[in-house]
Amino acid sequence: xxxxxxxxxxxxxxxxxxxxxxxxxxxxxxxxxxxxxxxxxxxxxxxxxxxxxxxxxxxxxxxxxxxxxxxxxxxxxxxxxxxxxxxxxxxxxxxxxxxxxxxxxxxxxxxxxxxxxxxxxxxxxxxxxxxxxxxxxxxxxxxxxxxxxxxxxxxxxxxxxxxxxxxxxxxxxxxxxxxxxxxxxxxxxxxxxxxxxxxxxxxxxxxxxxxxxxxxxxxxxxxxxxxxxxxxxxxxxxxxxxxxxxxxxxxxxxxxxxxxxxxxxxxxxxxxxxxxxxxxx
Amino acid sequence: xxxxxxxxxxxxxxxxxxxxxxxxxxxxxxxxxxxxxxxxxxxxxxxxxxxxxxxxxxxxxxxxxxxxxxxxxxxxxxxxxxxxxxxxxxxxxxxxxxxxxxxxxxxxxxxxxxxxxxxxxxxxxxxxxxxxxxxxxxxxxxxxxxxxxxxxxxxxxxxxxxxxxxxxxxxxxxxxxxxxxxxxxxxxxxxxxxxxxxxxxxxxxxxxxxxxxxxxxxxxxxxxxxxxxxxxxxxxxxxxxxxxxxxxxxxxxxxxxxxxxxxx
Numbered sequence: 001x002x003x004x005x006x007x008x009x010x011x012x013x014x015x016x017x018x019x020x021x022x023x024x025x026x027x028x029x030x031x032x033x034x035x036x037x038x039x040x041x042x043x044x045x046x047x048x049x050x051x052x053x054x055x056x057x058x059x060x061x062x063x064x065x066x067x068x069x070x071x072x073x074x075x076x077x078x079x080x081x082x083x084x085x086x087x088x089x090x091x092x093x094x095x096x097x098x099x100x101x102x103x104x105x106x107x108x109x110x111x112x113x114x115x116x117x118x119x120x121x122x123x124x125x126x127x128x129x130x131x132x133x134x135x136x137x138x139x140x141x142x143x144x145x146x147x148x149x150x151x152x153x154x155x156x157x158x159x160x161x162x163x164x165x166x167x168x169x170x171x172x173x174x175x176x177x178x179x180x181x182x183x184x185x186x187x188x189x190x191x192x193x194x195x196x197x198x199x200x201x202x203x204x205x206x207x208x209x210x211x212x213x214x215x216x217x218x219x220x221x222x223x224x225x226x227x228x229x230x231x232x233x234x235x236x237x238x239x240x241x242x243x244x245x246x247x248x249x250x251x252x253x254x255x256x257x258x259x260x261x262x263x264x265x266x267x268x269x270x271x272x273x274x275x276x277x278x279x280x281x
Numbered sequence: 282x283x284x285x286x287x288x289x290x291x292x293x294x295x296x297x298x299x300x301x302x303x304x305x306x307x308x309x310x311x312x313x314x315x316x317x318x319x320x321x322x323x324x325x326x327x328x329x330x331x332x333x334x335x336x337x338x339x340x341x342x343x344x345x346x347x348x349x350x351x352x353x354x355x356x357x358x359x360x361x362x363x364x365x366x367x368x369x370x371x372x373x374x375x376x377x378x379x380x381x382x383x384x385x386x387x388x389x390x391x392x393x394x395x396x397x398x399x400x401x402x403x404x405x406x407x408x409x410x411x412x413x414x415x416x417x418x419x420x421x422x423x424x425x426x427x428x429x430x431x432x433x434x435x436x437x438x439x440x441x442x443x444x445x446x447x448x449x450x451x452x453x454x455x456x457x458x459x460x461x462x463x464x465x466x467x468x469x470x471x472x473x474x475x476x477x478x479x480x481x482x483x484x485x486x487x488x489x490x491x492x493x494x495x496x497x498x499x500x501x502x503x504x505x506x507x508x509x510x511x512x513x514x515x516x517x518x519x520x521x522x523x524x525x526x527x528x529x530x531x532x533x534x535x536x537x538x539x540x541x542x543x544x545x
Binding site: 045185 | 307324406437
């Protein structure tokens, strides 16, 4: 399977950090942007994105492709996405195994689906059509979910693996989402990670979440927690050198704290590389 | 249950705001740790919180003018009447001023409607389409006798308003570093222009004659016709000095992006 080259350790590009990034040129290997934030006519956001693009690889991450919705695919949205991609030349384009609304409404959330054969056929068909339209392989992410459905016929990891194989798409493994959904639904996060096909994964997401004791919510407003770092190490051992990044979307800390988290990510990566080198020697 | 039916039920519950009575609940698997109503409620609550956040971000001075309670009521009314239809959250709040203008009790608060329009234009100017502004020296390319035949394209970020008198003062009082009570509403109208300059939204109060002239210019009228229209509408001849001053300021403020000689 041909995969895009790994980009290293990245961060989500957020306006609150624009000035600091431009002034300090921090040691971040690449940035991920929320595609919709730049699907606008013009002005400062697009101008800034082009400045960052001149210095860093960029990945476009969308939140409203609504791959699992039973509404028709929104080709206006896809056309705008394609135009932005032509302008920014991202390393890849990603979105989620989720739906955002039906009947023409967009709830601005990543909503859960039952893991059934019907859902699988539906999502596979839509990913295939999107890939045909965008003329590139899509990278598809597992979402955090808070409810599961009685009618599910398979585990989420079985669904994701089968989806990737049948749609011939690539995968973004959100390690925090695996942990959050595992906690909420009582499945073993480590088993999820061990079931995802190695050859399909091109990116990891890391993020913090909110612990509500009985359930956890994917809020991206906290540092990455210890359990998720442990899963990251497991994922890194399984999937090897794939691009990884940290998402932070609220309760923004000083940029240096995000760089500290990236340093921890690099330290884990280096430890695994060193162990493998010793093992090979 | 087919996926389409499940999604309809799931969405209907989110839109209704009632996680306890949602028809989708029997389709949701019980959790060992938490009631399914509470878990489904994560989606129901997130929906409202998110839309509330969009509106708060885009209308900070309207919120101060109305006060927390009234603004919250406005948000609830708007969200109930306007489920989001655009993929991009950026556009969710765009219809708020028109909603206010057409819905009781908000339509009776002319100052609030006017301030909402003004604030929306500032947001719209921020990410409106790009266009290169022309320097005033571009006029030198045309002989003065050609000027009556010149027409202009204005910056795509430009919005021209007739507002309730006192709107801009209210905006300035409420957007100050230390927001203070705006002056009391006045009767009558005032005129303003909002556009983008150096990547930031800017505005200027304008006189009625300039409002007319800018509207004509944007419609593509030649400068000679703009002068006639402005003079006619105002019921008196505009001095050449006044017109030259207006044109110069349009260039200096980056409003002119193209000059065409209609006859040339």
